Amino acid sequence: MEFIINQAEWSKAVSEVSRAVSGKATNPILTGIKIEAKQNSLNLVGSNNDMVIEKLISTSEKLEIIHTGSIVVSAKHLNELIKKLPNDMHVMLEDNLSVKIKSNEIITTLSGFDAGEYPVLPEIDHSDGFQLTSEELKNIVKHTVFATSKNETKPVLTGVHFTLQNNSLICVATNSQRLSFIKHSLHTDLNESFILPSIALSEVGKLYNGYSTEIDVFIKKSTIVFKSNNLVVYSRLIDGKYPSTSSLIPEESKTTLIVNTKDLLNAINRASIFASESRNNNVKTQLYDDSKIIVSSNSSSIGQIEETMKVKNVSGDKELSITFDGNYMKDALGIIDQEEIMLCFNGSFKPIVLIPRGKTSNIQLISPVRA
Amino acid sequence: MEFIINQAEWSKAVSEVSRAVSGKATNPILTGIKIEAKQNSLNLVGSNNDMVIEKLISTSEKLEIIHTGSIVVSAKHLNELIKKLPNDMHVMLEDNLSVKIKSNEIITTLSGFDAGEYPVLPEIDHSDGFQLTSEELKNIVKHTVFATSKNETKPVLTGVHFTLQNNSLICVATNSQRLSFIKHSLHTDLNESFILPSIALSEVGKLYNGYSTEIDVFIKKSTIVFKSNNLVVYSRLIDGKYPSTSSLIPEESKTTLIVNTKDLLNAINRASIFASESRNNNVKTQLYDDSKIIVSSNSSSIGQIEETMKVKNVSGDKELSITFDGNYMKDALGIIDQEEIMLCFNGSFKPIVLIPRGKTSNIQLISPVRA
Numbered sequence: 001m002e003f004i005i006n007q008a009e010w011s012k013a014v015s016e017v018s019r020a021v022s023g024k025a026t027n028p029i030l031t032g033i034k035i036e037a038k039q040n041s042l043n044l045v046g047s048n049n050d051m052v053i054e055k056l057i058s059t060s061e062k063l064e065i066i067h068t069g070s071i072v073v074s075a076k077h078l079n080e081l082i083k084k085l086p087n088d089m090h091v092m093l094e095d096n097l098s099v100k101i102k103s104n105e106i107i108t109t110l111s112g113f114d115a116g117e118y119p120v121l122p123e124i125d126h127s128d129g130f131q132l133t134s135e136e137l138k139n140i141v142k143h144t145v146f147a148t149s150k151n152e153t154k155p156v157l158t159g160v161h162f163t164l165q166n167n168s169l170i171c172v173a174t175n176s177q178r179l180s181f182i183k184h185s186l187h188t189d190l191n192e193s194f195i196l197p198s199i200a201l202s203e204v205g206k207l208y209n210g211y212s213t214e215i216d217v218f219i220k221k222s223t224i225v226f227k228s229n230n231l232v233v234y235s236r237l238i239d240g241k242y243p244s245t246s247s248l249i250p251e252e253s254k255t256t257l258i259v260n261t262k263d264l265l266n267a268i269n270r271a272s273i274f275a276s277e278s279r280n281n282n283v284k285t286q287l288y289d290d291s292k293i294i295v296s297s298n299s300s301s302i303g304q305i306e307e308t309m310k311v312k313n314v315s316g317d318k319e320l321s322i323t324f325d326g327n328y329m330k331d332a333l334g335i336i337d338q339e340e341i342m343l344c345f346n347g348s349f350k351p352i353v354l355i356p357r358g359k360t361s362n363i364q365l366i367s368p369v370r371a
Numbered sequence: 372m373e374f375i376i377n378q379a380e381w382s383k384a385v386s387e388v389s390r391a392v393s394g395k396a397t398n399p400i401l402t403g404i405k406i407e408a409k410q411n412s413l414n415l416v417g418s419n420n421d422m423v424i425e426k427l428i429s430t431s432e433k434l435e436i437i438h439t440g441s442i443v444v445s446a447k448h449l450n451e452l453i454k455k456l457p458n459d460m461h462v463m464l465e466d467n468l469s470v471k472i473k474s475n476e477i478i479t480t481l482s483g484f485d486a487g488e489y490p491v492l493p494e495i496d497h498s499d500g501f502q503l504t505s506e507e508l509k510n511i512v513k514h515t516v517f518a519t520s521k522n523e524t525k526p527v528l529t530g531v532h533f534t535l536q537n538n539s540l541i542c543v544a545t546n547s548q549r550l551s552f553i554k555h556s557l558h559t560d561l562n563e564s565f566i567l568p569s570i571a572l573s574e575v576g577k578l579y580n581g582y583s584t585e586i587d588v589f590i591k592k593s594t595i596v597f598k599s600n601n602l603v604v605y606s607r608l609i610d611g612k613y614p615s616t617s618s619l620i621p622e623e624s625k626t627t628l629i630v631n632t633k634d635l636l637n638a639i640n641r642a643s644i645f646a647s648e649s650r651n652n653n654v655k656t657q658l659y660d661d662s663k664i665i666v667s668s669n670s671s672s673i674g675q676i677e678e679t680m681k682v683k684n685v686s687g688d689k690e691l692s693i694t695f696d697g698n699y700m701k702d703a704l705g706i707i708d709q710e711e712i713m714l715c716f717n718g719s720f721k722p723i724v725l726i727p728r729g730k731t732s733n734i735q736l737i738s739p740v741r742a
Contacts, residue, residue: 077644077673084641098674106641110674270455270477273448302448303469303481 001037001069001093006062007103010089011082013055014075016231017046019203020053021075029072034118035091035099036070045121046075051200052121052234053207069093070115081108122234124225129218130164130188134208134228137215140171141205143182143362146331148198149175156240159195164188172245173198178328179245179351179365180335194219195242200235207233249363250353253344255320257293258313258357261341264295265333267307271297272326274305280369283326287311290318297326312340322348323371332364372408372440372464377433378474381460382453384426385446387602388417390574391424392446400443405489406462406470407441416492417446422571423492423605424578440464441486452479493605495596500589501535501559505579505599508586511542512576514553514733517702519569520546530566530609532616535559543616544569549699550616550722550736551706565590566613571606578604620734621724624715626691628664629684629728632712635666636704638678642668643697645676651740654697658682661689668697683711693719694742703735 017033025031025048034045042057042065057063071093082089085103092100094109101108132140140160149157154176163170169184204226208215211228218225219237226233268283275281277299286294293311298304322345333341338356345352354364388404396402396419405416413428413436428434442464453460456474463471465480472479503511511531520528525547534541540555575597579586582599589596590608597604639654646652648670657665664682669675693716704712709727716723725735 074673080644081641081676084637084644086637105679106638106676107678108674108676111672266455266457267477270452273451273455301482302445303479305452305477305479307478308476 001035001071001099002066002091003037003042004064004066004088004090005042005057006088007082007085009057009062011079013042013044013057014079014082016207017044017053017055018075018079019207020046020048020051022048023076029113029117030119031074031076032072032113032118033075033078034070034072034115036115037065037068039065039068041065045118047119050197050236051203052232053203054121054232054234056230056232058230067093071096071099071112072115072118073099073110073112077110081110122220122223122225124218124227124232125220126218128190128192128220129216130169130186130190132169132184132186132215132217134211134213134215136184136186137208137226138205140169140182140184141201142335143180144171144173145198145202145205146335147173147175147178147180147364151175155238156195156242159197159238159242160201161193161195161242161245163193164190165193172242174243174245174365177325177367178332179248180332181245181249181363181365183361192219193242194224195238195240196224197235197238200233204233204235207231248351248365250344250346250350253316253346253353255287255314255316255318255345257287257311257343257345258340259293259309259311259343261333261336261339261356263309264341265330267295267309268326268329268333270307271295271305272330273297274299274302275326277302281326281328282323282369282371283329284321284323284371286322287314287318287320290314320345320348322352322368324352324366324368328366332366336362372406372442372470373437373462374408374413375435375437375459375461376413376428377459378453378456380428380433384413384415384428385450385453387578388415388424388426389446389450390578391417391419391422393419394447400484400488401490402445402447403443403484403489404446404449405441405443405486407486408436408439410436410439412436416489418490421568421607422574423603424574425492425603425605427601427603429601438464442467442470442483443486443489444470444481444483448481452481493591493594493596495589495598495603496591497589499561499563499591500587501540501557501561503540503555503557503586503588505582505584505586507555507557508579508597509576511540511553511555512572513706514551515542515544516569516573516576517706518544518546518549518551518735522546526609527566527611527613530568530613531572532564532566532613534564535561543613545614545616545736548696548738549703550619551703552616552620552734552736554732561590563590564613565595566609566611567595567606568609571604575604575606578602619722619736621715621717621721624687624717624724626658626685626687626689626716628658628682628714628716629711630664630680630682630714632704632707632710632727634680635712636701638666638680639697639700639704641678642666642676643701644668645670645673646697648673652697652699653694653740653742654700655692655694655742658685658689658691661685691716691719693723693739695723695737695739699737703737707733 275297296306340357351365646668667677711728722736
């Protein structure tokens with residue numbers, strides 16, 4: 001194996017595949033990156049037990065392949081080294097277990113592993129697939145990952161539930177106390193649903209951050225593959241049955257308010273200073289004087305805060321008092337770009353429904369907590 | 372107590388005195404900030420067992436005192452709250468143990484402590500003092516704090532040694548393996564030396580960051596006071612005898628090199644990738660071919676790096692090979708603004724001396740380690 005490669009190009013690629021590599025992998029070869037020089041490209045692979053990232057760099061004025069071949073070297077050290085090297089690199093296999101990297105007057109030798117011992121990549125079945133743009137994918141990540149459960153006792157809730165149906169993709173995340181739902185239109189004949197680990201989805205979102213591209217998505221048994229021009233991400237899917245959530249979103253509501261998203265977020269942020277001392281970050285909202293809400297919280301030891309906010313529109317029942325987890329409300333409001341939001345209530349013991357005004361493709365639910 | 376104050380003004384002041392406040396103080400009143408409204412100013416005090424920060428805001432269009440009085444309230448909650456309030460605040464003592472803060476339609480009540488129970492500030496003796504500019508102070512912090520010992524077994528080495536003598540101030544920090552020395556000229560009749568805790572010095576540096584002002588420094592027994600227009604910082608001094616360091620800096624050297632500071636720093640940074648696997652971050656430097664140095668390091672498990680660097684000038688003995696802690700060299704080079712640096716050697720077992728070219732007021736020493 002021997003090639004000459006541009007510093008910036010290689011550094012970016014190595015740092016991308018390194019995202020899948022853990023320094024703590026029990027199998028030492030998985031702490032490494034597989035480097036494979038092919039006739040017309042350099043392939044890099046990083047993986048852990050849950051996901052694999054494969055990056056391809058085609059030959060160009062930035063990459064010249066002199067001899068094909070392969071090796072696996074420590075992701076951490078390769079990543080650190082390449083970032084700090086000043087110039088184009090001349091990379092040569094010394095033997096199957098070490099590689100020499102030369103940049104200007106700097107000569108480095110890195111020990112490695114035999115690439116033949118690196119796990120083989122899963123095969124991709126190109127039949128069952130659909131397409132997303134990187135923008136759509138980032139939007140799904142933004143609207144779902146935060147709402148998944150951090151608790152491993154119900155593994156399915158640590159993932160995001162994808163449903164393909166009637167030319168649409170519905171993604172749902174919930175931790176039982178809050179839920180976020182987002183719907184995208186797309187062309188697909190598939191009728192399928194699966195649960196993607198939130199960590200993998202989040203990583204895929206980060207990988208495509210800064211790219212603007214079409215992504216092919218394939219599903220095969222327990223694996224999902226995201227594939228674009230020069231980047232392929234494989235992730236395992238979570239086994240199990242996701243709870244039915246479609247019936248949770250009420251069709252009607254007793255009281256509907258329209259408020260300014262940012263004003264409400266600021267009020268919740270302030271109320272949370274005291275709420276953080278209570279068990280559920282209790283923040284209380286009350287309708288007042290038919291056209292205002294009072295957002296408040298209190299802690300017996302520290303103090304209390306009470307804020308009166310104008311509401312743009314109130315319809316339905318004018319009696320309303322509900323207590324919820326301020327952190328969940330902060331998260332929910334934080335992902336909304338729309339200036340105004342519709343808050344729908346069905347009494348003190350039913351979830352609050354949040355719908356960005358003019359964008360019904362995203363719906364969020366927050367359950368009340370005991371006052 | 373009652374006053375009306377500008378949000379930005381108060382938020383900045385509260386955040387400054389909060390620097391001295393620990394949420395973990397064993398005495399609960401020390402988790403608070405003392406707020407005292409006087410006839411013509413608002414005084415804020417935050418403290419811990421080692422240091423006190425006092426900030427004074429004079430009445431102006433940004434502060435109107437309506438009634439004098441005082442209270443102590445939680446630093447953490449006051450700090451968080453004020454940052455998040457949108458506008459001028461109307462602050463009123465409710466009783467000795469709580470305060471009401473009103474900003475627009477937001478009403479907050481904070482529980483507190485009786486200000487009468489807050490520790491009394493040390494008295495300042497204005498006779499024994501000298502003056503520093505905030506720029507000089509920041510320069511002292513930059514050149515000393517990093518080189519102090521993090522190990523409490525020799526408490527004096529966790530501080531910075533100040534010596535006032537012959538119209539100059541000499542500051543020295545060392546952890547026994549490296550030393551940094553900086554000298555300032557100033558007008559003083561004082562002949563005195565003392566040891567200032569590095570944490571306090573570092574905090575004082577941060578407080579004066581962004582200010583450009585004259586600072587009066589007073590020393591009284593075991594306390595040092597930094598005093599400017601509206602900010603006073605008190606710190607305890609460290610008891611004990613600081614080791615004599617003046618004889619450590621050699622007058623002559625066997626070999627002297629002049630190198631580009633940034634090139635050497637980059638080389639050390641690269642070598643440190645492998646050095647971090649060895650016990651002392653071993654980086655080796657060898658003189659080679661009379662006009663070059665080789666910077667190298669290696670780890671039997673990971674690999675090795677070797678870099679050839681041009682030297683601008685070599686004088687004295689041409690035989691040189693020395694191994695040192697790469698992290699110490701990184702720290703030392705990192706604070707040097709001069710383009711070139713003079714490296715002085717007295718053999719493999721004597722400390723390396725670093726002098727920024729054209730700036731002998733700062734000298735650093737790094738002891739060699741076993742290769």
